[in-house]
Amino acid sequence: MKDVVALVTGASRGIGRGIALALLAEGATVHVTGRTLSEAKASEGGKSAGSLAGLAREAAALPGTVVLHRCDHSNDTETERVAEEIRAGNRLDILVNNAWPGYENMVENGEFTWPRPFWEQPIRRWDAMAGTALRAAFMTARAVAPMMVSARRGLIVNISFWAAQVYEGNAIYGMAKAAADKMAADFAHELRPHNVAAVSLYPGLVRTEAVLENAEYFDMSNSESPEFIGHVIAGLWRDTALMSKSGRVLVAAELGREYDIADINGYRPIPLTAADFAKS
Secondary structure (H helix, E strand, O other): OOOOEEEEOOOOOHHHHHHHHHHHHOOOEEEEEEOOOOHHHHOHHHOOOOOHHHHHHHHOOOOOEEEEEEOOOOOHHHHHHHHHHHHOOOOOOEEEEOOOHHHOOOEEOOEEOOOOOHHHOOHHHHHHHHHHHHHHHHHHHHHHHHHHHHHOOEEEEEEOOHHHOOOOOOHHHHHHHHHHHHHHHHHHHHHHHHOEEEEEEEOOOEOOHHHHHOHHHOOHHHOEOOOHHHHHHHHHHHOOOHHHHOOOEEEHHHHHHHOOOOOOOOOOOOOOOHHHHHHO
């Protein structure tokens, strides 16, 4: 993928970082956004580690080229600035909309407020998921789609999850993920005449920093590395039948089987279904 240019939003840690590293390992030029530039800043206030500078150090050993953009996607001006910098290069093949501040501040004053009923949810949680994450996905795609349309090739990936289809403990979360799926589907409809694809992609249980910190509470036997979904996205890009998948909800583990992609440890994750989450 040495001639491929990608943008991964929210890549300082978690799934976004893994996607960026996977695409870099495959040789792509990868633009990444994140709010946290340095590891020193990441560790302030007991926050989870992860920064753009840390990502750049990991990327140094990989064949691809990483381009860092310090960006707070709650600010449309900063989102547009990133798009302008990419437009200056006149090319973007893959956009991965991953920026997601919705998991922040799940504990307030010692109470885990995530599972409260919708009428007791703090409105800032709506603002994080709808006002920032969904808006950022729309605004970023809006800004870069003309490059893909002009090139008559491109791929937009919205990272989503099963909460779009089954109840996952938080009504705002479910609405936001359902909106991400619908966004991808409608993007696909309007982009199809231009040979540009848009999909919604579901990971499984991913070994992010936060999950590993609480690994004793999870069944890790079928977990995925953060890089796995990135290699799947690379496989999706290489798929000659990509346009037949445009507009669909796709499961990373299913695509891994279709493309014969194993995780970085050699494990082949078992695809989950809505029924698996409905039982949990």
